Amino acid sequence: MASTPIEHPTTTQILPSQQQPIPYSNVNGRSTPLSSILPPLIFGTATFNHQYNSDPYALETTGLVTSALTHGIRAFDTSPYYGPSEQLLGEALATPFVRQTFPRDSYLILTKVGRIQANEFNYSAAWVRESVSRSLERLHTSYLDLVYCHDVEFVTPAEVLEAVKELRRIRDEEGTIRYVGISGYPLDVLGALSEMILAETGEGLDAVQSYANFTLQNETLAGAGGIERLRKAGVSVVPNASPLGMGLLRRQGVPVGALGDFHPASRELRAAVRSASNFCDHHSEKLEVIAIRYALETWITRGSVCGSRGDPASGVPWKRESNDDVGGTKLGVSVIGVSTPSELEKTMLVWRSILDGLEGGEATAVQAGRWYRAWEWSHNRRKAVQILAEGVQEILGPWFGYTWPSPGPGTVIQRSEGATAATSAKGKSEGKSGSEETPWLTPAASPEAKPVVGSEVEVEDGRSLPVR
Structure with missing residues (x-):
């Protein structure tokens, strides 16, 4: 059950009756391009999961989602693989306040299919x-804006093609899906599958989501084998998820939830990150602050080739901002995740400052009544972050640009079939025998678990700054 919402100051002001719809249309089977409407900042809800928190049911998820909406966020990313994430997000979006103020057509819901368990x-x-x-039911919606095939590197190209074709059939014949994409980690796999799908079907993917591949530690997504290859394969939008490398780029190390230490980074890579964190401390900065700002700000431009002209979140309560207000060009799309109101507030402050530094940001800041030197401050901050980012990357040395294998060594993949999988998943959601024995091998490997009662796992505050 979702937590009771707390009325933040942003939700007790005089509010507009309804927010504007996102301008989607479908005429003669041709939909508005995703690159015209997807917001450049997406709220990822992988943090609503036992992976990153000892008890996701204890999170203030309703208040978080409501506050995100009031600050202008208009897209939410989830998955049935992220434990109770879909249910918690669905309940938050179904509150009377959200339904009255934010009609379903004023925001986008992105979810996934295909991955059931860590290795299933x-x-x-x-x-x-x-x-x-099942996702439609959990999310209390009649349609899903974008559905990804989840972690495609674990299955064969033929399986991915079958799933994409079925998602597109549902899109065309049933109308409960609007856009179709794939997600995963290894860029060579994402590129090859995107090329294969274009060649086999004559239609490029609407989106390919990559995670932990454009960060302070690893920028390979911006290279020729990343976003440029995906663009040539007809991909419309390439969202960059996990700007902290699944929590690796934090002063206190990877987040440890109820499932223990899940991160695939080696001891040597973690040691290099600790050295980089000490370097930031020496300059009175936190590694995660530099990492978040660098990834979000840099990807806005470097990811623009497969970006979107969707309206950005303004970062200011009840202040709508259009893409035209910040230059009118495509912006690279990023996915962030938070677990607490303070994390959301800090992230939105960073995002607001980044927008102030874009073309048109100076005039927009003045018009909105913000500090008349906000644009200048944003540019100076960008320079300072860039200098520290270069220092961090020098310290990382051979670990800069390193990617870990996915699937990891020794991973045994199980493939469920038809009704067997449905029965298995439903049984786990009801807490039936067997769900406790599932191995937690890879990131976000959390089934539909029940709340953790009396957990002895203690997690340091700030464990879940934006991750995957």
Whole structure:
């Protein structure tokens, strides 16, 4: 059950009756391009999960989602693989306040299919239909804006193609899906699958989400084998998720939730990150602050080739901002995740400052009544962050640009079939025997778990600054 919302100051002001719809249309089977409407900042809810928090049911998820909406965020990313994430997000979006003030057509919901457990997958057409139907129910919606095939590197190209074709059939014949994409970690796999899908179907993917591949530690997504290859394969938008490398780039190290230490980074890589964190401390900065600002600000431009002209979150309560207000060009799309109101507030302050530094940001700041030197401050801050980022990357040395293997060594993949998978997943959601024995091998590997009662796991405050 979602936590009771707390009325933040931003939700007790005089409010507009309804927020404006996102300008989507479908005429003669041709939809508005995703690159025209997807907001450049997406709220990721992988943090609503036992991976990053000892008890996600204890998070103030309703208040978080409400506050995100009031600050202008208009897209939410989730997955049935992220434990109770879909249910918690769905309940938050179904509150009377949200439904009255933010109609369903004023924000986008992004979810996924195919990954059931840490090492259990089902990309069959039958399971895709079952998963989509379940997500619609959990999220209390009649349609899903974007559905990804989740972690495609764990299955065969033929399985991915079957799932993509079924998602597109649902899109065309049933109308409960609007856009289709894939997600995963290894860029060579994402590129090859995108090329294969374009060649086999004659239609490029609407989105390919990569995670932990454009960070302070690893910028390979911006290279020729990343976003440029995906663009040539007809991909419309390439969202960059996990700007902190699944929590690696933090002073206190990777987040440890109820499932223990899940991160695939080696001891040597973690040691290099600690050295980089000490370097930032020496200059009175936190590694995670530099990492977040660097990734968000740099990807806005370097990711623009597969970016979007969707309206950005203003970062200011109840202040709408259009893409035209910040230059009118495509902006690279990023996915951030937070667990507490303070994390959200800090992230939105950073985002607001980044927008102030864009073309048109100076005039927009003055018009909105913000500090008349906000644009100048943003540019100076960008220079300072860039200098420290270069220092961090020098300290990382051979670990800069390193990627870990996915799947990891020794991973055994299980493939469920049809009704077996549906029965298995439903049984786990009801807490039936067997769910406790699931191995937690890879990031965000959390089934539909029940709340943790009396957990002895203690997690340091700030464990879940924006991660995946």
